[in-house]
Amino acid sequence: MQHRKIAFIGAGNMTKSIIGGLIKNGYPADLIIASNPSVAKLNALKDECGINITQDNNQAIEFAQAVVLAVKPQLMEQVSAAIDSTIDLSDKLFISIAAGITTTRLKEMLGGNYSVIRTMPNTPSALALGMTGLFADANITAEDKEFAGNLLSQVGKIAWVEEEPMMDGVIAAAGSSPAYFFLFLEAMEKEAMAMGFTKSTARLLVQQAMLGAAEMVCHNPNLELSELRTQVTSKGGTTAKAVEALQQQGLEKIIAKAMQAAVQRAEEMSRQF
Ligand SMILES: NC(=O)c1ccc[n+]([C@@H]2O[C@H](COP(=O)([O-])OP(=O)(O)OC[C@H]3O[C@@H](n4cnc5c(N)ncnc54)[C@H](OP(=O)(O)O)[C@@H]3O)[C@@H](O)[C@H]2O)c1
CATH class of the missing domain: 3.40.50.720 (NAD(P)-binding Rossmann-like Domain)
Incomplete structure (x- = not known):
């Protein structure tokens, strides 16, 4: 440098x-x-x-x-x-x-x-x-x-x-997005606890899964994200059922709306200064 x-x-x-x-x-x-x-x-x-x-x-x-x-x-x-x-x-x-x-x-x-x-x-x-x-x-x-x-x-x-x-767009995709992932993890931790895990085990399970998933994304720059997802989704298996449930609830639309809301707020805020 x-x-x-x-x-x-x-x-x-x-x-x-x-x-x-x-x-x-x-x-x-x-x-x-x-x-x-x-x-x-x-x-x-x-x-x-x-x-x-x-x-x-x-x-x-x-x-x-x-x-x-x-x-x-x-x-x-x-x-x-x-x-x-x-x-x-x-x-x-x-x-x-x-x-x-x-x-x-x-x-x-x-x-x-x-x-x-x-x-x-x-x-x-x-x-x-x-x-x-x-x-x-x-x-x-x-x-x-x-x-x-x-x-x-x-x-x-x-x-x-x-x-x-x-x-x-940077704000929506990277500046604010750590909070989206935290929210996702909070929901997963809560459900894992409802399944009977202690708080610390529930957190360990979800945080390590996220870290591993993020590392897989980073280590496979030539693989589409959808490809990584299908690689861990056997037909008719547990992951397929879970992903189907997320898609049926409109996860992609929810994410798009969240990012658009961040952009809108960023535009408003830049007019304040
Ligand atoms: N942290 C992040 O992850 C992050 C991410 C994106 C953007 N940013 C941006 O980065 C900037 C700094 O964020 P930060 O998290 O480092 O905030 P921060 O920890 O609050 O640091 C701001 C510093 O500015 C000092 N300060 C206040 N008045 C000053 C003056 N007149 N002259 C010189 N320094 C003064 C404050 O001192 P005192 O505490 O002594 O008053 C404080 O140490 C912000 O504009 C924020 O929007 C931060």
Whole structure:
């Protein structure tokens, strides 16, 4: 990965995960600075990763060539407005991980047509098993895109979208979807308990089945998902009956509706910022 001076504005969970990945992969700690209002998170990052820290966003931005905006979306306007106008932002790359703020809106907040890449990670990023969607407009160089892609690869896999509205699709398919799987597992755990298993055994049964299924998907990239399913579904067997019941209840339609609802909400939310 190309080395640049990086500032993280906001030293919360996502910042911690990304910096952890960078350091683990040998990125020089002295090229990283994190800025945050409360000092406890900063001290923890300094102790664990050896990076530079500050409570002054302007000091961090001035130091950096790439600025990762990692505050809550509702704080982004305030944080942008507080950037010292004497700092030249024109040669800096901004990488936003804030949900729902478009690149156009972010440029407005920053007060200029600066280089902005928008990203949308998900919560498994904390375990370096994240899935991040990224969008860059036509003004962003290939080098900047590569840098941002490498940065988010520290916490999992990445996928670029060509058109910004597709970021809402990323939210529906990957940002929000861990919760769909949790809901599915909750329902399975509940039914397993109704069958007589203890809570811990019920959970073990369903979580290990999900992990194994996910690994099978990842280890067989050339097999269609439907093929994987039919491979474990003998005709007239138990799995066939269960799958038939799910399909009769309209599982596919339910999933489609859920994802459409997420997209709709993402569109509404992006109009709020
Ligand atoms: N976590 C995820 O899995 C995930 C997934 C997708 C997108 N995101 C996005 O990533 C961003 C960060 O999320 P997170 O989970 O890391 O949140 P978080 O843990 O709450 O971190 C946000 C950090 O910003 C700090 N902060 C508040 N005001 C600030 C200011 N004026 N200047 C600098 N820092 C400030 C907070 O400090 P204090 O706590 O000291 O106030 C906090 O440490 C959000 O925009 C979120 O939408 C996160």
